[in-house]
Amino acid sequence: MKRLLDYSITLVILLILSFYLPRLLPGDPVSAIFGEEAIASMSEDMIADIRNKMGLDRPLWFQFLIFLRNVFRGDLGYSYYYREYVINIIRQSFPWTLSLIGVSLSISSILGFLLGLNASYRVGSNYDRLSFIAMVTVSSIPEFLVGIIMLVIFAINLKILPASFSLSPSAFKAFLLPCISLICVDFPNSYITTRNLAVSIVKERFIETAKAKLKRDRRIKYVHIGRNVLYPVITRFLLRLSHLFFGVIFIEVVFSYPGIGMTLYTSIVHRDYAFVQICILLMSFIIVTINMMAEYLFAGGRT
Numbered sequence: 001m002k003r004l005l006d007y008s009i010t011l012v013i014l015l016i017l018s019f020y021l022p023r024l025l026p027g028d029p030v031s032a033i034f035g036e037e038a039i040a041s042m043s044e045d046m047i048a049d050i051r052n053k054m055g056l057d058r059p060l061w062f063q064f065l066i067f068l069r070n071v072f073r074g075d076l077g078y079s080y081y082y083r084e085y086v087i088n089i090i091r092q093s094f095p096w097t098l099s100l101i102g103v104s105l106s107i108s109s110i111l112g113f114l115l116g117l118n119a120s121y122r123v124g125s126n127y128d129r130l131s132f133i134a135m136v137t138v139s140s141i142p143e144f145l146v147g148i149i150m151l152v153i154f155a156i157n158l159k160i161l162p163a164s165f166s167l168s169p170s171a172f173k174a175f176l177l178p179c180i181s182l183i184c185v186d187f188p189n190s191y192i193t194t195r196n197l198a199v200s201i202v203k204e205r206f207i208e209t210a211k212a213k214l215k216r217d218r219r220i221k222y223v224h225i226g227r228n229v230l231y232p233v234i235t236r237f238l239l240r241l242s243h244l245f246f247g248v249i250f251i252e253v254v255f256s257y258p259g260i261g262m263t264l265y266t267s268i269v270h271r272d273y274a275f276v277q278i279c280i281l282l283m284s285f286i287i288v289t290i291n292m293m294a295e296y297l298f299a300g301g302r303t
Helices: 002-020 029-034 035-040 044-053 060-073 085-120 126-139 145-157 171-202 205-210 217-254 260-269 273-302
Strands: none
Touching: 002 060, 002 085, 002 260, 029 035, 029 044, 035 260, 060 171, 085 126, 085 171, 085 217, 085 260, 085 273, 126 171, 145 171, 145 217, 260 273
């Protein structure tokens, strides 16, 4: 009950922030959307009419009440920059983001789990120390910098992958670079999490018993140890998933990937309040929900 109450309070705060944060951006949304030259050629009546249609001529508190009413009705609003309803923009861009996160998170989680188990079985060795230092170093690099490094290496120097996303000539090749970048962002966290959890399991008596029975190392690592760390690893998988919803924004911007992050960035630049407020609300809702699920699983795992 307490978790549900905390969750409800968080959603109320998110509703308020998602509305007010875009309006703290400097600049006039009408000028940002239509351009200074277009505004200069319009009469004052035309500009006033545009502001009226966008609801900008009303008091801020009244705009917020309209926003709440529309959200609870399922009306997400109209984007004057994209000339499209917000729900349609989300339907077009969100699947691109989900596919990028889904593929990269699956690969990084599997690799991190397997290599983390292998490192835990060789804890204290040179391999373990060097790999752990390398993973900690890579995990400290910001997402946008990882994307830029991948861009310089594979697109500019080696010229084997396109620098920006395009459906032609090969959408698959254009998908690879943002996917590889996101794998590099998440893989160290997956590796470190699995390795640290598995190290404590390696010292357990039943592992020593399995070794004494001369069972193969592969079976001990991937069955005995892996099975015992799987539950907490899944819990932390959800926490990494919520983190990637923020990290993917920077990757999409670097590679001009047509997902929700790139669309949000473009909307912020053009002060498109209608899309920005819904996008902030949607992504925050997803992240809070994932974190609540992770907390519930973690609590269940301790009982």
